[in-house]
Amino acid sequence: MKAQAIFAAAVALANVELVQAHTFIWGVWVNGVDQGTGRGIRAPAYNGPPPRGYANSPVKDLTSIDMRCNVLGDKQNPYTIKVQPGDNLTFDWHHNNRTKADDVIDYSHHGPALVYLSPDPPTENSFVKIWEKGLYELGAEPFSPGKWATTADIKANNGLMNVRIPAGLKAGHYLVRAELIGLHEADASYDKNPIRGAQFYPNCVQIEVVGDGTVELPAGVSFPGAYKYGEPGVLHDVYCSTKTTSLKVPCTTTYQIPGPTVWSGAWPETTQVELGPVTGAITATLWSSWISKSVVTLATYVGNSPQVVATSTYQASWSAKYAAPTPVA
Ligand SMILES: *[C@@H]1O[C@H](CO)[C@@H](O)[C@H](O)[C@H]1NC(C)=O
Numbered sequence: 524m525k526a527q528a529i530f531a532a533a534v535a536l537a538n539v540e541l542v543q544a545h546t547f548i549w550g551v552w553v554n555g556v557d558q559g560t561g562r563g564i565r566a567p568a569y570n571g572p573p574p575r576g577y578a579n580s581p582v583k584d585l586t587s588i589d590m591r592c593n594v595l596g597d598k599q600n601p602y603t604i605k606v607q608p609g610d611n612l613t614f615d616w617h618h619n620n621r622t623k624a625d626d627v628i629d630y631s632h633h634g635p636a637l638v639y640l641s642p643d644p645p646t647e648n649s650f651v652k653i654w655e656k657g658l659y660e661l662g663a664e665p666f667s668p669g670k671w672a673t674t675a676d677i678k679a680n681n682g683l684m685n686v687r688i689p690a691g692l693k694a695g696h697y698l699v700r701a702e703l704i705g706l707h708e709a710d711a712s713y714d715k716n717p718i719r720g721a722q723f724y725p726n727c728v729q730i731e732v733v734g735d736g737t738v739e740l741p742a743g744v745s746f747p748g749a750y751k752y753g754e755p756g757v758l759h760d761v762y763c764s765t766k767t768t769s770l771k772v773p774c775t776t777t778y779q780i781p782g783p784t785v786w787s788g789a790w791p792e793t794t795q796v797e798l799g800p801v802t803g804a805i806t807a808t809l810w811s812s813w814i815s816k817s818v819v820t821l822a823t824y825v826g827n828s829p830q831v832v833a834t835s836t837y838q839a840s841w842s843a844k845y846a847a848p849t850p851v852a
């Protein structure tokens with residue numbers, strides 16, 4: 524199956540009820556102006572016929588290429604969002620629908636939120652961390668997780684994540700790699716126990732920085748590669764992050780966010796700017812192709828039931844050279 528066809532399927536949105544509460548970015552506001560649902564976002568592939576939806580399941584294999592920009596993260600979106608240094612971007616994370624009523628991410632998925640920036644296409648060690656937030660208030664009760672960026676901040680704020688384009692950043696094409704990490708099963712390591720382990724939700728947004736900035740990104744990290752099994756930010760018991768002594772060991776009330784330190788050229792603070800209305804779809808529609816465990820399935824529908832037409836194997840291919848995205852008719 525042609526990559527373009529898979530991509531076309533991936534940019535349409537799916538009207539489905541999902542059992543699990545996972546998440547990805549549905550839209551981006553630039554200085555409060557919505558750029559339109561799905562625009563500029565390398566949406567993850569669908570992961571099965573209804574009632575399943577986007578492959579918004581977590582990536583847990585730290586060696587997988589999907590750690591970079593999620594499943595099909597190598598496929599360009601036809602739109603690239605134009606920004607200037609100093610612009611305030613707001614990402615809209617959702618699960619089922621782009622609405623305030625949407626649950627964004629399951630209440631149990633406590634963990635940090637991070638944003639990286641890389642030239643597009645990425646090269647070795649090109650992802651630079653520009654924002655992060657982790658555990659910011661300890662829980663008071665035994666086994667209470669405290670306040671985390673994913674649940675107490677982003678979920679509580681209807682899925683909104685704020686980031687600001689670095690001052691003076693040189694013009695060019697970049698990928699913003701935004702990431703939520705669910706640590707609710709991170710007291711086990713995925714390489715030892717694949718049923719559990721930390722859950723990563725990376726999602727990439729294509730931006731073109733314009734203007735006459737001169738600031739270049741320093742060296743950063745690679746995805747995959749930046750995170751290691753067993754490191755403190757990846758192996759962590761959220762229910763030990765409490766003021767009260769827990770019975771579980773090892774137990775710590777501090778949490779070290781994984782990856783490098785935030786680049787000194789990034790803004791130390793991000794603010795929530797006033798947001799204009801959402802433009803574009805807020806719900807999703809049926810789809811006819813999906814990818815699960817690298818198998819691409821193409822189907823037609825008889826009523827609501829998919830009839831499989833063909834399958835093929837998908838292999839991500841990241842070009843080392845920037846190619847202009849193919850616009851859609
Ligand atoms: C998403 O929105 C559609 C259309 O309004 C609605 O039918 C559906 O129940 C919503 N899904 C969830 C899980 O809220």
Ligand SMILES: *[C@@H]1O[C@H](CO)[C@@H](O)[C@H](O)[C@H]1NC(C)=O
Pocket residue numbers: 554609610611794796
């Ligand atoms: C971004 O937000 C900051 C803080 O509120 C504000 O000072 C700045 O003017 C905003 N940038 C733009 C381009 O609006």
